[in-house]
Structures are given as structure tokens and as C-alpha cells.
Amino acid sequence: MLKKLLAITAVLLLCRAVQAALPAVDNSLFNRLEKLAAPHGQAVGLAFIDLKTGQELSINGSQEFPAASVAKVPVMAAAFHLSDLGQVDLQKKIRFRNEDKLGGSGVLQWLKGGTSYTIWNLVRMMIVLSDNTATRLVVNTLGLPTVNEYIKSLGLAETLIVDNTMLNEPPALNINKTSPLDLAHLLVKIYRAQGFTTQSKNEMLSFMRNQRYRWGIWRGVPPGTVVADKTGNVDGVLNDVGIVYTKQGNYVLSVFTNGFKKQREARIFINEVSRACYEEFTGETVSDPLPAKKKIVRKRYFTKKLVKRNHKHRITKYKPHKKTKVIKHTRPVRKKKID
DSSP: OHHHHHHHHHHHHHHHHHHHHSOOOOHHHHHHHHHHHGGGGGGEEEEEEETTTOOEEEESTTSOEEOGGGGHHHHHHHHHHHHHTTSOOTTOEEEOOGGGOOOSSOSGGGSOSOOEEEHHHHHHHHHHSOOHHHHHHHHHHHOHHHHHHHHHHTTOTTOBOOOTTSOOOTTOSSOOEEOHHHHHHHHHHHHTTTTSOHHHHHHHHHHHHTOSOOSSGGGGSOTTOEEEEEEEEETTEEEEEEEEEETTEEEEEEEEEEOOSSHHHHHHHHHHHHHHHHHHHHOOOOOOOOOOOOOOOOOOOOOOOOOOOOOSOOOOOOOOOOOOOOOOOOOOOOOOOOO
16 A cells, blocks of 8 residues: 555656646746737637747637638648658659649749649749649649548648638638647647658748748748748638747747738737747847838929910011122124125
8 A cells, every 4th residue: 555655656746847847838928919819709819839848828729710821831741741751752743734723822823834843843832932823733643632631640630621722712611721739730740850851841941931921920020030931811811820940949830810801900910929929939029110111202293384486477687698709601702604
């Protein structure tokens, strides 16, 4: 009996030691994020993960949201994972046809069909340019069932890809769905190269660091801060998921919005969440961005000059030139012949 009590006591002491070793989730950050999210209720969701300690916090983190273009991240992860397993050759070329073109973001819609691109290059365009045409070609090559099977194997319960165009919007039924925590956990796996080679990890994060749409998490951190993220934007939906690199350590941030009447309000919410996370995590203050300078347009006023014209013909006196000697040429008079 005494041995059992000692064993239980040892286990309790060990649990307390482990709990003390793990840093507690920063209450000030949670309180600040809760204050930002409270006015919007179920219309927003977010997840924060400290990549050094593994500590995380979330608000509506497991709630399903329309994914928009952030669904391209699990598609990219599936492509590189299958490549590392030897099941997909990323250097295989896919022929791009005119009928493959999709609207929205990207450059392929403006190019002439008939060119072939490697899967690797299509994945790059899918992330860096958020190219919808490239996304369709990648998803069709991998296969929707294969992509969803990979997502399921990771335990991402709220994530499902059903639309290979990434363009369907609520209230349509066939829209891609995910949650803030699902994509945050996926980014952790990419960052730690879990299920990927180091080269694949580096290439995926390079794509995300160089993506062109920087209206979200980027706006909440100081200039020069490195962010590897992917945005999503369709009517009424604005999302951003990414990794923020700081001197104090790195963290994952996943922010979702749905149903805002104005996209600007959703963007400002994401900016404020990003700012709060950076300031509380690093202890630094992020200064407000300088307002854009308005170009001063000077109005030019043109005045018509009234010119009085005298329509009467002016009579000018003719001034002859200096007189010159006129030499008269005279012919000699011929005498008449007399017979």
C-alpha cells in the first residue's frame, strides 16, 4: 500500500514539474485578442501557436470557415508530401490549355494556351501569385480524393477541398472549408518538416515568404519583419495564415473572417490581431503605419485672351525701290532696198 502511495506521489510531482517547465499561455495576449474578437462573435476565428514552446491559444479555433485561397496551402503540402514519397514527380510537365483558364487572381488567364509547365512551377504560381488556373491544374493532376485523403491523414478534421477553382463563395454549398486551428497545425508540421524533407520544407516556406498579397498579417508587424503567409479573399471572406519570424522566436498566426459587410473592416481586424500578437510576443511596440501621401493636384485655369481683330484691310503705301537706270535696247533701222 505504501509503495502505491509513493508511486502516485511521484507521478503527481512529475506532472507538476512538467507543468512548471512549460510557460503558461500569456493571459495578456488572450485578453487582448478576446477584446478584439468579442464584437464580431462567430464571424471571426483565430489561432496562435508559439513555435518554441508549442503553447497555443485560440478563439473559435475549431469552427468551420470558408477557406478561400488559404485552401491552397494543404494542396501545396499534399504535392510536396507525395513528391517526397516518390508518388509524384514535381518536374513532370502539365500542358496548359485555353479551356483551363480561370478568372480571379493569377497570370495564366492572360497567357496563350499551349505551353507546358512543371508541377513545381504551377505550385509556385498557386502560392506566390495565388493563381487560380495553376491551382486547378495542380488539383486535377493530384486528384481531389488524394488531396483530401492526405488532409484526413493529418487529422485536420474541419478541412475539406471540394472546389478545384477556389472561386466558389458562400452561400454556395460546394465551397472549401477549414478552421483556424487546422491550418495553424499544418503550418507547424511544415515548419518542423514533419512528413517532408528539409528541401521541401524550405521551398514551401520560400513560396509563402514571397507571396504578393500583403494586406493582412504583414500590416501588423514592423517593416522588415519576415512573414511566410497565404491569404484568402472572396466576397465576404478574408483570411490569412502564416509564420512570423522575430528575434525573440517564431510563431504561427491563423486569422479567419466571414460575413463582414465591408472588406476593409475585416482587413483592419486581421491587422489588429497581428499587431497584438507581435507586441505581446516580443514586447516591442508596433508604430502606426504612416498615412499615404496624397498627391496634390494643381488645377490649371485657362483664360481666353480676347484679341481684337481689325477686319478692315490695311492700306499700306507702296514704297518703290530706288530708281535704277533703264537701258533701252534699240534695233538698227534697215533701209529699204530700191530696185
